[in-house]
Amino acid sequence: MSDKMKGVEPAKSELSPKPREQWGSRFGFVVATAGSAVGLGNIMKFPYMTGKNGGAAFLLVYIIVMCAVGIPMLLCDFLIGRNGKSNQVASYRKLTGNNKFTWMGYLGIFSGLLALSYYAVFGGWMLYYMVKSFGQLSHLTTSDEVGAFFSSFVSSVWGPLFGTLIFLLLTMYIVTGGVQKGIERASKIMMPVLLAILVVLIFRALTLPGALEGINFYLKPDFSAINFSVVAAAVGQVFFSLNVGTTGMVNYGSYLSDEENVPKATAYVALTDFAIAFFAGLIVIPSAFAFGLDPGQGPALLFVTMPSLFAKMPAGGLFCFLFFVLLLFASLTSSVSILEIFVPFVSETWPEKFTRKKASLLGTIICMILAIPVSFSFGIWGDVRIFGMDIFSLYDNFICIIAFPLIALSTAIIVGWIWGKENVKNAITNHGTLSNRVNNLWFILVRFVCPVLLLIVLLTGFGVIK
Helix, strand or coil: CCHHHHCCCCCHHHCCCCCCCCCCCHHHHHHHHHHHHCCHHHHHHHHHHHHHCCCHHHHHHHHHHHHHHHHHHHHHHHHHHHHHCCCHHHHHHHHHCCCCCHHHHHHHHHHHHHHHHHHHHHHHHHHHHHHHCCCHHHHCCCHHHHHHHHHHHHCCCHHHHHHHHHHHHHHHHHHHCCHHHHHHHHHHHHHHHHHHHHHHHHHHHHCCCCHHHHHHHHHCCCHHHCCHHHHHHHHHHHHHHHCCCCCHHHHHHCCCCCCCCHHHHHHHHHHHHHHHHHHHHHHHHHHHHHCCCCCCCCCHHHHHHHHHHHHCCCCHHHHHHHHHHHHHHHHHHHHHHHHHHHHHHHHHHCCCCCCHHHHHHHHHHHHHHHHHHHHHCCCCCCCCCECCECHHHHHHHHHHHHHHHHHHHHHHHHHHHHHCHHHHHHHHHCCCCCCCCCCHHHHHHHHHHHHHHHHHHHHHHCCCCC
16 A cells, blocks of 8 residues: 555645644534434434335335445545544545545535425424414314415425525534534434433323324334345435435534544434434334325324324323424434534635634535425426426435435445555554454455445436336
């Protein structure tokens, strides 16, 4: 392995003019990073993906894929970040000693801005639902009524845009505070509250009459339901859930100290992420079965089915409010990490022009502009099609089908085939100062298994494999 492959310093313009901030503690890193991973992918997508793909059969495959692929790839991102100790563009340059893979950092930044723009639109909807939980929403008892309520709001012009702006300003406020005083402090508050709300909602869901059928569907696997499409769906969900391929985890890893036990911290993050997804399933799936609803009907389960379900419960307004607070916190912890993809790149590349506050404001303005077409695509621009897709689908497909899987695949190739086993070992153990060693099985997974599965996700997304 040549010296240049062992890591070179990034260009001067990409170095921070002062020592880079670090996480205040492992707990702070874990809750912030788990919060980054926890989002709509866990609370919204995981339950309906489980309902759509055989219940417990999907859950079992998901766990296997999480251990065999998700955790190894998440560890790769953290190692690249800690090795670089800078924004993702500079970290990829330092890793390879050239600019061949810096495109991954730029693609991650661009994709992150697109993702945050539609995340913010959904966040605005959640704020509106929270406000209406004890009012108009609590009096709508059928899915048709809630559907009409939902359609009326999202198709309007100013209400959704105002909610989007509020959500982005909340995100900017947290990111402006920095790593310890902003992101870490907010995550230490939001994540425990999120878990507490989950526990309350789980207890309510599991005590509903008829919930037992849903519990059996969720926890007793029918092995005959496992097929190629279920495996492909589980792989895609794992990467979506853990934020692998976003470059956000590379950025979070760059704030790790050299003394941190990265494999152990990675395991904690993955376990927390899975636990919240699993708990979300315990809320949604038994509740859906209790009221004779289809748990695999897709995103409508979030904004249409669940409110109509809560309306039929005692104290339904309270549970509806708590549910959307849960969604808001999950979305905020993710949106913070997405904006953080953009902010250090700008503030470290052009430190003489952009402080963290100015970079946060710039990112917020860009996302607000990008969010306007997304919001309008559910209303006045609903008939607009680009490449046969509405604007939201165009954003989402580019991110989930092209950008993130491509970055993740390239990461596996870099770590497994270019960086080299010895350099990876040194990165994990900080050149032998920690007791952890590179696990041969882990390296084989990164080198062979992860690229194959990621390639399948890409080909499935493009319709080559069905």
